Structure formats: structure tokens, C-alpha cells
Amino acid sequence: QTGSANTNPSDSADDEYITNVSIGTPAQVLPLDFDTGSSDLWVFSSETPKSSASGHVTYSPSKSSTAKKLSGASWSITYGDHSSSSGDVYTDKVTVGGFSVSSQAVESATKVSTQFVQDTVISGLLGLGFDVGNTVKPRAQKTWFSNAANSLAQPLFTADLKHQQTGSYNFGFIDTTLAKGPIGYTPADGSEGYWGFTATGYSVGGAKLNRNSITGIADTGTTLLLLDDDVVNAYYNNVESAQYDDSQQGVVFDCSEDLPSFSFGVGGTTITIPGSLINLTPVSDGSSTCFGGLQSSADIGINIFGDVALKAALVVFDLGNERLGWAQK
Numbered sequence: 001q002t003g004s005a006n007t008n009p010s011d012s013a014d015d016e017y018i019t020n021v022s023i024g025t026p027a028q029v030l031p032l033d034f035d036t037g038s039s040d041l042w043v044f045s046s047e048t049p050k051s052s053a054s055g056h057v058t059y060s061p062s063k064s065s066t067a068k069k070l071s072g073a074s075w076s077i078t079y080g081d082h083s084s085s086s087g088d089v090y091t092d093k094v095t096v097g098g099f100s101v102s103s104q105a106v107e108s109a110t111k112v113s114t115q116f117v118q119d120t121v122i123s124g125l126l127g128l129g130f131d132v133g134n135t136v137k138p139r140a141q142k143t144w145f146s147n148a149a150n151s152l153a154q155p156l157f158t159a160d161l162k163h164q165q166t167g168s169y170n171f172g173f174i175d176t177t178l179a180k181g182p183i184g185y186t187p188a189d190g191s192e193g194y195w196g197f198t199a200t201g202y203s204v205g206g207a208k209l210n211r212n213s214i215t216g217i218a219d220t221g222t223t224l225l226l227l228d229d230d231v232v233n234a235y236y237n238n239v240e241s242a243q244y245d246d247s248q249q250g251v252v253f254d255c256s257e258d259l260p261s262f263s264f265g266v267g268g269t270t271i272t273i274p275g276s277l278i279n280l281t282p283v284s285d286g287s288s289t290c291f292g293g294l295q296s297s298a299d300i301g302i303n304i305f306g307d308v309a310l311k312a313a314l315v316v317f318d319l320g321n322e323r324l325g326w327a328q329k
């Protein structure tokens, strides 16, 4: 068995990607942010304060004949950007791309932070990280993918995110026609709950890859490519107008710049991010100053291959073999 779901950028900056998920009986369809960097499936619900839920599609367990309260269970999560949410837990049928998990932990939000209240295009997150990262207490719950894995044709999923176009999350199969190059596989470290891996080197503007390895995570829930300062500087030294903008909290440059590509080696293959994907968006509507898609990870303490990097590749999240596959597209 397999599943295939379309995913769409939330706005003109590809800030996040929205995927519809069916929860309960009859189906309640919620737009969720699929996040390989976390491991909770949580939603805005009938239990979310009305003022916070305004503008959001919500899940009502009382309207689902298959919903069951998970007695005594609670959850609370804080993300790296300091956004947070918490609440209680139900189990219900959850269908993604036509594949159903009959009893999935659906974490209902009784509290959500301002960032989520304001982000009305999503109704929550579907974590695709490792189960060790799940925040439900007293007993951690499995992710939707973890519950699905044994019934899928293969215990893997792929992410095909695109710039300003519809992409896909496929479950249980690899559609190699989505890629232009071979899939390079490398071991994945799930011990922290993330999909950790090591790139073997990098280069700017089509030069030969160096041998400076980069260890980081493949994270669909992060917009940017966040790397060490020495890598960021090596890149922007090639961008004449690049400067650090305190108010924007990042490197900006003239939108008219012809940006170099950024390449990294992984699993014996090379993934090249075209410069166009690194010109993320004007700092404000109509501005001729643009914000960089490559920024420093120094304040985070972990390198994050977020959507800017993922948009250049077909990425295979292979749980069965504890490995990540990257293919140029």
C-alpha cells in the first residue's frame, strides 16, 4: 500500500508547505505543516480558545464517531523559533494521501502561541520526525508515518518540495521520475528525533566540492538553509551587495544580484541549489532589497537543511534502512 499527497507553498516566499489531512468520521480536512523536524501531530480544535482559533480550520472530536479521548494524556511542545502549543490527546482515524491509520494520536491544542494564532493558513503540524521526539506524557505516541510504516509497501517517504508550485509527499514508494539525477544515500541519525546526516563537502558557484563536512538535519518545517558562519561567509563573499541587516536579522542583498549556486555532497552525489532559490523574497513588499535563503545557524547550534535546500532535491526519508537519500531535480 502507498499514499501520495500534494503539498503547496503557503505564500510567495515559500515560508511553509501546506498539506491537507483527513481526520475522523466523517472526515474533517485540516491543512497541516508536515515537519520532519518534529514528532507531534497537533491541531487547532474545538478545545482551542475561540480568540486563538479565529480564522483557523479546527478539529472537533465530538463530531467524529471514531474519536476516543486518550485518558490522562497531555502534550506540550516548544520549537526552535520559540513558538509553542500544548493540550490533551485523542485517537482517531487519520488519512494522508489516501492512506489511513485507524488509531492515530491527534494532539488537540488547548493553548497555542501567537505565531501559530497569526499563521491562519495552517491548522497544526504533522510531525515526520522519529518517535523519540514525541512530547505526549505519560506515554509518548507514534507519528502518523511510524504507525503507517509497517503497512506501507516500503517503510519510507519522499519529500518533493517546489518553489511556487505544487509538490508532493509520497509514502511507501519512490517516484524516481521526480528526480533528474541518481539518489545518493547516507546514514540517518534519528537519536535526537530529527533526520540527522552529514554532507561530505560544499562549493559555491559550481566550483569543485571541498572536503569540509557539514552535519545537520533535513527539516521540512524550516524555511531556510541554516549553516555555519564560515560557509555562509564563503557564499556571500561572492555577492557584491550582501550585508548583514540587523533589523532583518539576516543577510540581505540587492534583488537584482545574479546569485551563485550552492552545492553540497551527500551519499556520493552532489546537490546543487540554484542561486535563484537563494533569493528568497524582498524584505518587504516592493523593496529592491532581498532576504537570503542561506543564513547562519550560529544561534541555533545545529545546521538545518530546510526548504531552500529541499526544493533542489527529491529527498528519501528511509526509516527501514535508517538512511536519507538525496537526488538532484
Ligand SMILES: N#Cc1c(N)n[nH]c1N1CCCC1
Binding pocket: 033, 035, 037, 038, 079, 080, 081, 082, 083, 125, 219, 221, 222, 304
Ligand atoms: N523553529 C523551528 C522548527 C524547526 N526547526 N522545524 N520545525 C519548526 N517549526 C515548526 C512550526 C514552528 C517551528
